[in-house]
Amino acid sequence: MRFLSRYGEFTAGAALLIAIALVALTAPLTFPGDPLAIAGPPMLPPFADSAFPFGTDRLGRDVLAQLVHGARTSLLVGLAAATTAMLFGSLVGLAAGFAGGLVDECLMRLTDAFQTVPAFLLALAFVSVSGPSLATMVLAIALGAWPGPARIARAEVLSIRERDYVAGARVIGMHPLEIALREILPNALPPVLSVSAIIVASAILIEAALSFLGLGDPNRVTWGSMIAEGRAVLRTAPMLSVFPGIALVLTVLGVYLVGEGLVEGTAVRRGLS
Amino acid sequence: MNRLLRLTRRRLWTAIPVLMIVVVGGFFMLEAAPGDAVDAYVGAIGGDAELIESLRRDWGLDQSPLHRLGLYLWSLAHLDLGMSVTFSRPVRDIILERLPNTLLLMGSATALSFALGSLLGIVAGARPGSLRDRTLSIASLALYAMPGFWLGLVLTVIFSVHLRWLPGSGIETIASGKTGLARALDIARHLVLPVTSLGLVYLALYLRVMRSAMAEVWRLDFVLATRARGVPRRRIVLRHVARNALLPLVTMLGVQAAAMLGGSVVVETLFSVPGLGRLAQEAVSSRDTPLLLGVILTSAVLVILVNLAVDLLYATLDPRVGTGGRT
Numbered sequence: 001m002r003f004l005s006r007y008g009e010f011t012a013g014a015a016l017l018i019a020i021a022l023v024a025l026t027a028p029l030t031f032p033g034d035p036l037a038i039a040g041p042p043m044l045p046p047f048a049d050s051a052f053p054f055g056t057d058r059l060g061r062d063v064l065a066q067l068v069h070g071a072r073t074s075l076l077v078g079l080a081a082a083t084t085a086m087l088f089g090s091l092v093g094l095a096a097g098f099a100g101g102l103v104d105e106c107l108m109r110l111t112d113a114f115q116t117v118p119a120f121l122l123a124l125a126f127v128s129v130s131g132p133s134l135a136t137m138v139l140a141i142a143l144g145a146w147p148g149p150a151r152i153a154r155a156e157v158l159s160i161r162e163r164d165y166v167a168g169a170r171v172i173g174m175h176p177l178e179i180a181l182r183e184i185l186p187n188a189l190p191p192v193l194s195v196s197a198i199i200v201a202s203a204i205l206i207e208a209a210l211s212f213l214g215l216g217d218p219n220r221v222t223w224g225s226m227i228a229e230g231r232a233v234l235r236t237a238p239m240l241s242v243f244p245g246i247a248l249v250l251t252v253l254g255v256y257l258v259g260e261g262l263v264e265g266t267a268v269r270r271g272l273s
Numbered sequence: 274m275n276r277l278l279r280l281t282r283r284r285l286w287t288a289i290p291v292l293m294i295v296v297v298g299g300f301f302m303l304e305a306a307p308g309d310a311v312d313a314y315v316g317a318i319g320g321d322a323e324l325i326e327s328l329r330r331d332w333g334l335d336q337s338p339l340h341r342l343g344l345y346l347w348s349l350a351h352l353d354l355g356m357s358v359t360f361s362r363p364v365r366d367i368i369l370e371r372l373p374n375t376l377l378l379m380g381s382a383t384a385l386s387f388a389l390g391s392l393l394g395i396v397a398g399a400r401p402g403s404l405r406d407r408t409l410s411i412a413s414l415a416l417y418a419m420p421g422f423w424l425g426l427v428l429t430v431i432f433s434v435h436l437r438w439l440p441g442s443g444i445e446t447i448a449s450g451k452t453g454l455a456r457a458l459d460i461a462r463h464l465v466l467p468v469t470s471l472g473l474v475y476l477a478l479y480l481r482v483m484r485s486a487m488a489e490v491w492r493l494d495f496v497l498a499t500r501a502r503g504v505p506r507r508r509i510v511l512r513h514v515a516r517n518a519l520l521p522l523v524t525m526l527g528v529q530a531a532a533m534l535g536g537s538v539v540v541e542t543l544f545s546v547p548g549l550g551r552l553a554q555e556a557v558s559s560r561d562t563p564l565l566l567g568v569i570l571t572s573a574v575l576v577i578l579v580n581l582a583v584d585l586l587y588a589t590l591d592p593r594v595g596t597g598g599r600t
Contacts (some may be wrong), residue, residue, distance in 0.1 A: 116295060119531070121538065129303060213539065234429070249418045
């Protein structure tokens with residue numbers, strides 16, 4: 001019974017994510033052309049005109065087209081940043097755990113330092129230095145997200161390297177690098193992957209917050225910049241800010257639900273609170 | 274007490290290299306920015322090549338980066354964070370001026386999310402797997418999925434624009450001349466929306482940790498024993514299960530401090546609360562490098578101090594901590 005209910009939440013999350021991913025992938029087909037181009041009369045309220053079901057914004061741009069194209073940015077940045085962070089983090093954790101000694105100490109202090117500065121502040125500073133583009137956004141978010149995976153990977157490596165099969169590999173004369181990459185890394189990865197959902201979700205939220213502050217790529221539609229844009233007319237047209245926010249909540253919620261389902265499903269114990 | 278002192282000393286000792294990395298890393302990251310403080314200053318105020326030249330010399334910007342890092346570290350040792358370009362005042366003074374507002378905001382938001390989160394966590398964990406538990410879990414997850422600034426905007430639309438119950442920006446009524454209790458009440462009214470939008474988002478964290486910790490405790494033998502003794506369920510929930518599940522919540526306080534400091538950047542900007550977070554945003558938009566570095570450093574110190582306080586609290590609550598060697 002409990003398994004079923006969990007399963008239900010996972011299905012709901014997966015359905016939500018697949019729907020959003022489909023919308024994002026088919027955006028060039030459903031809404032060809034620039035979503036930032038003026039399409040109709042400005043400030044059309046939602047549900048009034050069938051040509052613009054979600055209305056238009058201050059400049060007469062189609063809100064639905066922007067929402068659909070915004071999904072692309074959110075998912076792209078979220079996934080890319082999380083992948084970068086987890087790859088880099090696992091490598092650092094692997095190196096620290098495997099090398100031990102002074103290397104371990106230095107790498108862990110570095111991890112500490114990155115965890116001490118709030119991830120959002122770090123991203124803010126990095127974007128302000130490197131200028132607004134999709135790539136810097138991804139890097140900026142990954143910069144604050146890698147310490148988590150690094151810690152988990154290191155802890156895993158420390159426990160795996162004492163196992164018998166690693167000792168066996170050592171006895172048959174395998175090169176240490178080969179042991180690290182072929183024997184230890186694959187087994188240390190599952191616990192790291194179990195926090196991937198949290199990292200993707202927080203990456204999406206940080207991207208939204210940065211765009212909200214006007215630090216996103218000005219040539220791309222993002223949900224965060226839509227909310228900021230709508231803020232100017234919050235009194236008269238609150239929906240302009242509310243719609244992209246709902247899209248954000250649904251996406252992040254979907255990621256969380258799927259992540260929880262995966263963690264429970266594979267019964268992987270989370271190493272990070 | 275000796276145990277706590279040792280713990281403090283060890284933590285502060287490891288904090289030194291960490292802070293060094295933050296300073297040096299932050300310095301070189303901001304160093305890589307196109308344009309320097311003089312460009313930003315002249316861009317805002319205006320000036321000719323001669324002025325630019327003399328400003329560069331005055332601010333030591335014609336030296337090599339390593340030399341300047343040395344100067345910066347030297348002044349840091351004297352607790353001097355340099356001069357802000359936009360404010361033309363010492364960075365330390367500006368930060369000290371803004372810090373209390375952020376501490377007030379974060380403290381209140383943490384109290385809100387901790388109190389409400391653990392309370393709802395007890396309600397959810399009282400019967401793990403029940404409908405109430407699942408509803409609360411999903412609702413809290415939805416709340417956790419919300420960007421704090423968006424929640425703030427929605428709350429502003431409802432409570433400030435439509436109902437006109439609460440002010441939507443600032444920390445107090447400007448030039449109201451209020452003092453004492455009246456002023457405190459005024460500030461409290463201004464803080465309701467920012468604290469709610471910051472605190473509600475992190476509520477889910479406490480709720481979920483409390484809930485899962487309780488679910489663990491339910492499985493332990495001593496709970497079975499109390500049930501067998503016929504102790505009323507309500508009493509088991511509060512006296513035995515919830516009480517033993519409280520400890521992990523304390524660790525969350527430290528984990529979430531950095532996240533909340535980050536979140537306060539957007540929330541403070543949204544509600545025009547003159548705090549550290551908004552200062553970071555102002556520093557970024559005016560390319561005020563010394564100010565931004567100062568804010569980053571202050572946040573790092575703040576995070577370290579909060580974590581130290583949490584560790585000490587944890588050690589007082591759990592006598593096993595800190596007796597042995599390193600963890």
